[in-house]
Amino acid sequence: MIRLDSLGQTFRDAISITKRFGVEFLWIDCLCIIQDSDEDWRKESLLMREVYEHSYCNIAATASSDGRGGCFRSRDARVVRPCLVNMTVGGQTQRYQLIDFPVWYQMFERSPLNARAWVLQERLLSPRVLHFGIDQIVWECNELTACERYPLGIHAPLPKIQGPRAMRRFMxxxxxxxxxxxxWSLLVQAYSACGITKDTDRLIALQGIVRMLQDVVRSPFSSGLWMKDIERQLSWVVLSPKLARRPSEHIAPSWSWASLVGEVKLLPAHGDLLVDEVPGEGIFKVLDIEKSPGGSLTNSFVSHAQLLVRCFLVPMDLALYDWEDVSDDPVEAIPDDPVESLAESPDNQMSAPRAPALVSVNRPVRALTRN
Known part of the structure; x- marks a missing residue:
C-alpha cells in the first residue's frame, strides 16, 4: 500500500485526473517498475509500446521539471482568451483572430518535460496526450492539436515530429x-536533442517507437539505423560539437549517431549516388554488420560492431576546422592526386576546380584523376 501523502504533487494530481476521467488504472513508470531491479527494468522497458499505445490518455505535467511541480497552476484566465479584432479590408469589415505563432514552442516544445528523451516516445505512441502547461491545457490526438486559447485547433505550423498525429501520418x-x-532524420534530430538521465538508456528509450515502425518498415534495425537505408543514414553530423560528449558507457558503434550524446542531424541524400541500381556499380554499399561477441544490448541495439562495406577508395587528407569557421561542411578532404574534374557521374562532369581541390565528405562525388 502506497500512502497518497507520500507521493509528489504531480503523482497526486495525476491520480485526481484519472479519477475524474472515470478510469480505474494509472501507470506511473517509477511506481510500476521495481526500482533498482535490472531484471524488472529490462522486462518492462521492452513493453513500453504496449503500455502507451493501448493507453486511454497520457497525462503530461508539461510545465513541471520533476515530480513535485504538479499539473495545476495559478493563472490569469485572460491570458488564454482569444484576441479578436475587427479589420476593414477592401471596404469589408471582418473579425479576425490574432494568433501567436511561437506559442507552441514557448509553452511546450521548450518545456522541461518535453526536453526528456523518454517523453518523446510517450508522446508519439500514446493515442491522446493531455498537457498541463504553464497557463493552459493542451490536447493532442490523432485528429487534432488544440489548446484553451485555440480550442478548434492550433493554426501555428507544428513540428513534423510531434504528438500522436506524427505516427498516424507515417503509418x-x-x-x-x-x-x-x-x-527518420527528423525523429533522430528531435530525439538526440533531448536529455536522458542514464546514457545506457539512450537507445532503449527509442525501442517502443522502433517496434511500432517495424510494422511497416521491412528492414532490420541496428543501433539507431535502418539497414534498408543505412548508406544514407551513416551520413550524420553533430550540430553542437562543443556540447557533445561520449557516453559514460559504450552503447553503440562509432558509425552510429547514438555513439555520441548531443543533438545530431542526418544529412540529406544527394540524388541516387549511394543507391546500388546496377550490381557492382554503387559508390558505397554496406554488405554486412559483423557483431562483436557480447556486443548486443538487445536484438535491435548492438553496442560493438563493424561494418563490411564495398566502396571506391580515394586517398585523402582530412582537414578539420572549428565549427564556427564553416557553414555546412565541418570536414573537407584533399585528394593526394591532382583532380582533373569532379562529377556526380562520368557523364555529368563539372568545371575543373583549382588545385588543390577540396571535396566535402558530406556531398558524395566521384573524383576523376589524371592518369
Missing part, C-alpha cells in the same frame, strides 16, 4: 515505409 500514407525512412 497511413500510401507508402508508409518510404515515409518513415524519409522522416
Amino acid at each position: 497511413t500514407t500510401p507508402d508508409p515505409e518510404s515515409a518513415v525512412l524519409e522522416n
